[in-house]
Amino acid sequence: MDFLRIDGGRKLQGSVPISGAKNAALPLIAATILSKRPVHISNLPDVRDIHTLLQLLDNLGASFHYRDHQATIDTSTIQSTIAKYDIVRKMRASILVLGPLLARFGHCEVSLPGGCAIGQRPIDLHLRALQQMGAQISIKSGYVVAEARKGLRGTTIIFDKITVTGTENIIMAAALAKGETVIINPAKEPEVVQLCQVLAAGGVEIEGIESDELRIRGSEGELLDLGSFRVIPDRIEAGTYLCAGAITNSQVTITDCDPNHLDAVVAKLMEMGFGIKRDRRSITILPARKIAPVHIVTSEYPGFPTDMQAQFMALALMAEGTSIIEERLFENRFMHASELMRFGANIQLKGNVATIIGPTKLYGADVMATDLRASSALVLAGLAAQGRTNVHRIYHLDRGYERLEGKLAALGAAITRLRE
Ligand code: EPZ
Secondary structure, eight states: OEEEEEEEOOOOEEEEEOOBOHHHHHHHHHHGGGBSSOEEEESOOOSHHHHHHHHHHHHHTOEEEEETTEEEEEOTTOOOOEEOHHHHTTOGGGGGGHHHHHHHHSEEEEEOOOOBTTBOOOOHHHHHHHHHTTOEEEEETTEEEEEOTTOOBOOEEEOSSOOHHHHHHHHHHHHHSBSEEEEESOOOOHHHHHHHHHHHHTTOEEEOTTSSEEEEEOOTTOOBOOOEEEOOBOHHHHHHHHHHHHHTTOEEEEESOOGGGGHHHHHHHHHTTOEEEEOSSOEEEEOOSSOOOOEEEBOSTTSBOGGGHHHHHHHHTTSSSEEEEEOOSOTTOOHHHHHHHTTTOOEEEETTEEEEEOOOOOBOOEEEOOSHHHHHHHHHHHHHSBEEEEEEOTHHHHTTOTTHHHHHHHTTOEEEEEEO
């Protein structure tokens, strides 16, 4: 198993290019199931989750050609509609094939993704919405078995809670349904917006993109022509590198990003005293004279992203005073707190609220990654800590950060990947 060794305490400098967004690419890859012709996707991040989903499509009988951040995917040869446990267990986002498979083939079986480190993560909202669209759904032997032999029909879906992959699944199902589907209270994350834009370019009539009410006129089973498109930049990877600049109090520029997607993150960095220079496709973070504490409440887009919460907890260790972080989306997303304490952090947890008392002098430690974003928080702490840090179990990081150690080393960090 690989681990990362970091010799901390160095300033960073320079610029780092941001890869394509994993969480945009995953639904876009799933959406190729709706296309009658091969689809060409560029700016795919070279991370494990992307290869897992491509593998899942391959298992269903689709073919793909992947090279250098681009894939051409042909789903016309799909023979099976069973997404097996072996592959779904590797990545919860595999559930994204449920909507498109059901819409195109009228039946599918997708292994239940189960819980994960950050919480229970049910899929009840996905299933209820598909039932409202006419699907019969049962759970058998750990699989969601879904049938809609006469096709799905449009209806009004009201999401009680905002769900990103739930919204994406229903948008894809609605694209081939009969009649109009209205989704009230959809997720408005940039990744959902790009899915809508790609489907719209492929012939689906969609109104209300980025609003609280999406209207999707289905094609009544006729397959789409999704053509070719480029995945948007990864706002969470971008935010993580801004935090790398911040935690080492250095000047770092992130390039190839979309600054408009980072407003909530940038606002918190500015509140903490960091300087920010924005350009059309880049952001530069400048050192703070004094790092101020911060109050963060995670929420759906355009609020502060839960996927940046762990990184800000690491950063709050540097602040002069007490920071408060409230996690509103997931019930168990503070696993990194106890690992951060190994560096010497003073963090108190009470339910979904973390109190971080800074500033802390951090000392390098052996720590263990528990989930994707928690892992990046440990790397950030390692950059700021005095001495040597080993971050173990970095397979979590490899799911969503492309060449993390290479990009940080290019900024001047002393970081290497080693084998246990
Ligand atoms: C997406 O997960 C992202 N994954 C997550 O990123 C991200 O943390 C999350 O959205 C929130 O922004 C992908 O896009 C592939 P949700 P998703 O459904 O869609 C509850 C990362 O690190 N809920 O929006 O699974 C749920 O339990 C990952 O890249 C239900 O109750 O999240 C949670 O409390 C981790 N029933 C809330 O809604 C449902 O049927 C939001 O979850 C669905 C969700």
